[in-house]
Amino acid sequence: MAITLSIIWYSRTNGSRQLAQAAYDAACEVSDNLSVRLIPAEDAGADDLLGADGYLFACPENLAAIAGEMKAFFDRTYYDVLGQIEGRPYAAIICAGSDGTNARQQLERICTGWRLKRIADTPIINVEAQTKEEILAPKIISDDGLCKARELGATLAAGLEMGIF
Numbered sequence: 001m002a003i004t005l006s007i008i009w010y011s012r013t014n015g016s017r018q019l020a021q022a023a024y025d026a027a028c029e030v031s032d033n034l035s036v037r038l039i040p041a042e043d044a045g046a047d048d049l050l051g052a053d054g055y056l057f058a059c060p061e062n063l064a065a066i067a068g069e070m071k072a073f074f075d076r077t078y079y080d081v082l083g084q085i086e087g088r089p090y091a092a093i094i095c096a097g098s099d100g101t102n103a104r105q106q107l108e109r110i111c112t113g114w115r116l117k118r119i120a121d122t123p124i125i126n127v128e129a130q131t132k133e134e135i136l137a138p139k140i141i142s143d144d145g146l147c148k149a150r151e152l153g154a155t156l157a158a159g160l161e162m163g164i165f
Helices: 015-030 046-050 067-083 101-113 132-136 144-160
Strands: 003-009 032-040 054-062 089-096 124-125
Touching: 003 015, 003 046, 003 067, 003 144, 015 032, 015 054, 015 089, 015 101, 015 144, 032 144, 046 067, 054 101, 054 144, 067 101, 089 101, 089 144, 124 144
Parallel strands: 003 032, 003 054, 054 089, 089 124
Antiparallel strands: none
8 A cells, every 4th residue: 555645735926836846856756655646735625634644735924824725725624634634744844935934833733733743843945035026926946945845855755654654
């Protein structure tokens, strides 16, 4: 039976999508026995959580909170899986214009409510977007940011495969 990792992401300006893709690529390199799913938050549902052994969540911070579409995903699925995914491992990554701490805290609190097990600190990838034009512009994630995402994806995948999470 294949082990499944679901990477659920949302991105309006491409930053979080790049982070999710980097994590996906690294997770896919870990093993042929691992099924890795890259799922946009707007398409993700309770079955994607119930059918996975672990999760990686990637989203931007918008107005000091996780982006609305990611929050909508959590709202749609929260009660449908409550009590059914406890103890499963997760990691997360936040793409932020300047801070990101509130989004990280909000996402981690949701996962705490589900009783998920965080396997790594949640990195905040700061893209330094301060003006309206910078905030709305397509993002290009730095090599350092992509490296952090790859590391999270590979770590989560390897831990799932080895059964240590």
